[in-house]
Amino acid sequence: MTGARRPRAKIILAKPGLDGHDRGIKVVGMALRDAGAEVVYLGLHQTAEQIVHAALAEDADVIGLSVLSGVHLDVSQELIKACHAAQLDDIAIVVGGTIPPADVTRLRQLGVRDVMPVGTAIDDVVDRILTLAAEETRP
Amino acid sequence: MTDQQTAITTDSGIPLDPVYYPDSVAPDLASRLGEPGHAPFTRGPYSTMYRERLWSMRQYAGYGSADDTNARFRYLLSQGQTALSVAFDLPTQLGFDSSAESVRAEVGRVGVAIDTVEDMETVFDGLPIDQLSVNFTINATAPIILAFYLVAAERQGAKMADVAGTLQNDILKEFLARKTFIFPPDHSIRLVTDVVEYASEHLPRFNGISITGYHAREAGCDAVQEIGLTMASAIAYTEAFMARGLDFDFFAPRLSFHFSSQLDLFEEACKVRAARRMWSKLATERFGAQKPNSARLRFFSGCSGATLTAQQPLNNVVRSTLQCLAAVLGGAQSIHVMGYDEALGIPTEESVRLALRTQQIIAHESGVARVIDPLAGSYFVERLTDDIEERAWQIVRDVADGGGLVDMLAAGIPQRWITESAYRYEREVASGERIKVGVNKFVSDDIAVPPLFEVDESAGDRQRQRLAERLARRDDVAARSALSELDAALRNGANSMPYIMDAGRAGATLGEIADTMRAVFGVYREPQPW
Numbered sequence: 043m044t045g046a047r048r049p050r051a052k053i054i055l056a057k058p059g060l061d062g063h064d065r066g067i068k069v070v071g072m073a074l075r076d077a078g079a080e081v082v083y084l085g086l087h088q089t090a091e092q093i094v095h096a097a098l099a100e101d102a103d104v105i106g107l108s109v110l111s112g113v114h115l116d117v118s119q120e121l122i123k124a125c126h127a128a129q130l131d132d133i134a135i136v137v138g139g140t141i142p143p144a145d146v147t148r149l150r151q152l153g154v155r156d157v158m159p160v161g162t163a164i165d166d167v168v169d170r171i172l173t174l175a176a177e178e179t180r181p
Numbered sequence: 182m183t184d185q186q187t188a189i190t191t192d193s194g195i196p197l198d199p200v201y202y203p204d205s206v207a208p209d210l211a212s213r214l215g216e217p218g219h220a221p222f223t224r225g226p227y228s229t230m231y232r233e234r235l236w237s238m239r240q241y242a243g244y245g246s247a248d249d250t251n252a253r254f255r256y257l258l259s260q261g262q263t264a265l266s267v268a269f270d271l272p273t274q275l276g277f278d279s280s281a282e283s284v285r286a287e288v289g290r291v292g293v294a295i296d297t298v299e300d301m302e303t304v305f306d307g308l309p310i311d312q313l314s315v316n317f318t319i320n321a322t323a324p325i326i327l328a329f330y331l332v333a334a335e336r337q338g339a340k341m342a343d344v345a346g347t348l349q350n351d352i353l354k355e356f357l358a359r360k361t362f363i364f365p366p367d368h369s370i371r372l373v374t375d376v377v378e379y380a381s382e383h384l385p386r387f388n389g390i391s392i393t394g395y396h397a398r399e400a401g402c403d404a405v406q407e408i409g410l411t412m413a414s415a416i417a418y419t420e421a422f423m424a425r426g427l428d429f430d431f432f433a434p435r436l437s438f439h440f441s442s443q444l445d446l447f448e449e450a451c452k453v454r455a456a457r458r459m460w461s462k463l464a465t466e467r468f469g470a471q472k473p474n475s476a477r478l479r480f481f482s483g484c485s486g487a488t489l490t491a492q493q494p495l496n497n498v499v500r501s502t503l504q505c506l507a508a509v510l511g512g513a514q515s516i517h518v519m520g521y522d523e524a525l526g527i528p529t530e531e532s533v534r535l536a537l538r539t540q541q542i543i544a545h546e547s548g549v550a551r552v553i554d555p556l557a558g559s560y561f562v563e564r565l566t567d568d569i570e571e572r573a574w575q576i577v578r579d580v581a582d583g584g585g586l587v588d589m590l591a592a593g594i595p596q597r598w599i600t601e602s603a604y605r606y607e608r609e610v611a612s613g614e615r616i617k618v619g620v621n622k623f624v625s626d627d628i629a630v631p632p633l634f635e636v637d638e639s640a641g642d643r644q645r646q647r648l649a650e651r652l653a654r655r656d657d658v659a660a661r662s663a664l665s666e667l668d669a670a671l672r673n674g675a676n677s678m679p680y681i682m683d684a685g686r687a688g689a690t691l692g693e694i695a696d697t698m699r700a701v702f703g704v705y706r707e708p709q710p711w
Binding site: 059060061062063064065068069071072073075083085086089111112113116117140142143159160161163164165 | 287
């Protein structure tokens with residue numbers, strides 16, 4: 043694991059939209075905690091405004107979304123717009139879930155920093171999120 | 182072999198001997214087995230099982246607008262599918278109309294959108310309801326969906342006595358694992374009870390609830406926890422129904438169950454044998470069943486999406502075949518087989534057909550359906566069935582000691598059991614201790630992706646258009662008056678079903694009916710996971 047000497051990474055995790063499949067996001071949350079990160083899980087049905095509000099209040103480095111209902115493009119776009127409106131442009135947004143390969147590129151084009159579809163190894167997910175967090179916290 | 186060597190266990194951690202002998206099995210096996218169709222039902226709920234009638238092949242389907250789903254149902258029936266299973270989109274499951282601004286992107290996405298009785302009529306257009314058996318995967322809004330279906334049946338001229346099928350209507354497992362709850366637990370259970378009472382009185386061929394371990398399993402718990410939590414749910418519901426004043430033998434014969442079928446072939450087959458025996462004991466010893474049918478557990482087996490992999494997706498065909506086989510060896514009444522592409526998206530028509538063909542090959546070519554309970558008498562199978570039962574009873578006791586399932590759920594405790602189990606599984610895959618072919622072993626560079634299902638982005642707009650037309654045509658005064666009568670019934674404790682049906686007949690929408698319920702019951706927010 044990278045970055046033991048940098049400040050503790052702070053990660054917001056949230057389920058936007060109506061999807062209730064929360065096995066993946068909870069497992070990611072537990073793995074991030076075990077890797078030393080501070081994790082705030084906002085829970086289900088989070089709107090872009092609620093997520094941005096929490097990211098500001100918590101001074102988070104990374105926002106992780108999990109979507110298994112197919113609306114990843116819509117909710118990511120809304121979140122990026124809301125972050126922009128709140129002048130939260132430097133926060134890294136990552137998205138996981140049932141993401142068809144073609145949409146990985148589309149999400150990146152929208153401004154999502156990393157995409158972790160079903161099948162991404164858990165240690166890989168943790169490394170990639172913590173690496174992004176380290177970039178965000180670098181002075 | 183050394184003492185240091187890690188014990189070999191089943192997937193749920195039950196230690197396994199290298200080989201089993203007659204004395205591996207506790208004495209008096211015959212009384213633990215009984216005859217097929219007789220208590221304690223270990224060998225199956227019916228005396229003839231698949232020799233008289235195969236299981237129902239019930240592929241879960243639904244997407245887009247009501248006519249899209251109608252077309253997929255006609256296709257599946259034309260391919261030899263024997264029963265229908267409706268998937269609803271998330272707005273329908275969570276009580277929103279397709280026109281609600283906050284849910285626009287979700288309309289028709291993971292299932293069909295139902296806003297009004299007319300949508301339900303369209304789904305079953307040309308499909309005679311009185312000759313079908315239909316499964317509805319719906320929970321928080323189950324009373325509304327059942328009411329709309331019954332009104333659609335009535336408009337087709339069907340008799341209520343001929344309406345057959347199953348409503349999932351298991352709200353406890355929504356709090357536990359599936360997460361499409363709306364109202365707080367006590368009000369939710371009241372609605373479940375309204376449905377079960379109504380169905381027991383009016384719908385002799387309809388199962389008003391399917392008590393489900395499937396979703397807890399998919400969310401990460403093991404086979405023993407799945408059975409233990411399902412029995413704890415069955416106890417909680419039975420107590421609620423009896424508190425309403427319903428006689429156990431009045432509703433119990435129509436209780437149905439739903440389990441997962443994963444990859445540990447023997448454990449999966451033994452698990453459901455143990456579950457049948459447990460329910461038989463609960464029904465007779467705890468709830469005083471007088472009718473034999475009250476103690477007979479019938480179940481739907483959903484194979485497992487969580488065990489499928491995005492890598493090398495064709496491998497999932499093999500996984501699903503094993504899961505379906507386990508369900509058949511365990512004596513399932515109906516089975517769904519996953520599409521091999523479901524780790525990547527909604528299954529295509531081709532993958533759904535292959536899933537159905539998987540069932541048909543097991544049914545008609547493998548020979549496993551020719552003998553009832555073919556695994557019985559194996560020293561290993563009988564010992565494992567006993568071990569699973571013993572461990573699952575411990576979970577039932579743990580839940581009782583924690584104040585019953587409803588209180589435990591409010592505290593978030595069983596949810597944590599599931600998450601911890603899911604995390605353990607993921608760590609085992611990461612360390613290589615648990616092998617997933619194509620994921621952490623036998624990995625190939627071939628990353629070919631099969632053709633994926635393309636969502637019709639216009640479905641949501643078409644659905645909103647239809648809803649607007651219907652609202653423009655309806656008698657608003659009649660709809661509002663039906664909703665206010667429903668409001669009164671919700672407040673005074675009357676069975677809400679007739680009022681929901683009246684609202685549906687008057688053209689009230691699913692969202693309006695759910696809003697009426699929200700105003701009376703409030704909404705639920707779940708506890709923190711850690």
